[in-house]
Amino acid sequence: MELMSHSSTFLLPKVTSEDRTSITYTLVILNQSLPKFAPLLWDHAKLRVCADGGANRVYDEMSMLLPHEDSFYVRTRYKPDLIIGDLDSIRKEVLDFYKDLGTKINDESHDQDTTDLHKCVTYIRDLTPNIDVSTVLSTCLLKDFFPWWQICILVTGALGGRFDHEIGNINVLCRFSDTRIVLLSDDSLIHLLPRTHRHKIYIQSSIEGPHCGLVPIGMPSGSTTTTGLQWDLNDTEMRFGGLISTSNIVKEEIVTVQSDSDLLWTISIKKL
Numbered sequence: 001m002e003l004m005s006h007s008s009t010f011l012l013p014k015v016t017s018e019d020r021t022s023i024t025y026t027l028v029i030l031n032q033s034l035p036k037f038a039p040l041l042w043d044h045a046k047l048r049v050c051a052d053g054g055a056n057r058v059y060d061e062m063s064m065l066l067p068h069e070d071s072f073y074v075r076t077r078y079k080p081d082l083i084i085g086d087l088d089s090i091r092k093e094v095l096d097f098y099k100d101l102g103t104k105i106n107d108e109s110h111d112q113d114t115t116d117l118h119k120c121v122t123y124i125r126d127l128t129p130n131i132d133v134s135t136v137l138s139t140c141l142l143k144d145f146f147p148w149w150q151i152c153i154l155v156t157g158a159l160g161g162r163f164d165h166e167i168g169n170i171n172v173l174c175r176f177s178d179t180r181i182v183l184l185s186d187d188s189l190i191h192l193l194p195r196t197h198r199h200k201i202y203i204q205s206s207i208e209g210p211h212c213g214l215v216p217i218g219m220p221s222g223s224t225t226t227t228g229l230q231w232d233l234n235d236t237e238m239r240f241g242g243l244i245s246t247s248n249i250v251k252e253e254i255v256t257v258q259s260d261s262d263l264l265w266t267i268s269i270k271k272l
């Protein structure tokens, strides 16, 4: 079984330029307060997408996160590449402002069966050329340490709000389980650990942990085995209504996970 590596290096305030080249992601901004690290994520993203009302948040809140910079300059500098959604939450002045600056607008109001985040992920996946994953991996000697060449989508404002939206956001992880998607809030991050791989999670202890959780999603897990946690699982069964691993604690720099079902991995983000 192939190994999949995970690391939250995108949240590190200072990383070397060499590290940066290995971090390639698209940023999606949802319609909730911007996290304090939004400018950092924005600056290093390859593509910046707002889901409908997420554009209001960039327009209204980015300058508050950059109090030493001129607010009009911040507004024009932090211009989304793309706004996607049913456009029922973005304000007209915000839509017109970004349209005039050249932002591409995708009105998908005809689709009332998928969420704005779902629409964003579909669009981003369709943009990305279909790279032959196995060829790239087999020619990459450092594949264990440079996993971020793969397409990765970081999503801000995904957690800690309306519960139907939160569950809808988690459902997007399951719907697109072959795409690396990380849901973020100021307090925690969540991503999927697909059952098709064994997983090595490099803990960035300066910015994340120690609280963490492993939760089966969609179906029970007959067997999960971990290392690096205070309460490791050893061929353990997990199911909703039975045991799930919440309030666990990271104990080592590397956590490994192997399971017969897709699991959600969640870890706390430290208040700096």
Ligand SMILES: Nc1ncnc2c1ncn2[C@@H]1O[C@H](COP(=O)(O)OP(=O)(O)OP(=O)(O)O)[C@@H](O)[C@H]1O
Residues within 6 Å of the ligand: 030, 031, 032, 051, 052, 053, 054, 085, 086, 088, 089, 090, 115, 116, 117, 157, 158, 159, 160, 161, 162, 163, 165, 166, 168, 169
């Ligand atoms: N309170 C929230 N908690 C978590 N995610 C949210 C929340 N509000 C919005 N989102 C996310 O941001 C996206 C865009 O938000 P927006 O408010 O524009 O959506 P919407 O489809 O108009 O919502 P509504 O269900 O209120 O009509 C949503 O699809 C959802 O993924």
Ligand SMILES: Cc1ncc(C[n+]2csc(CCO)c2C)c(N)n1
Residues within 6 Å of the ligand: 086, 111, 112, 113, 114, 115, 116
């Ligand atoms: C069974 C069912 N439940 C809810 C909705 C409503 N809905 C789901 S996603 C979406 C778009 C939000 O921007 C809306 C309105 C539906 N269509 N089907």
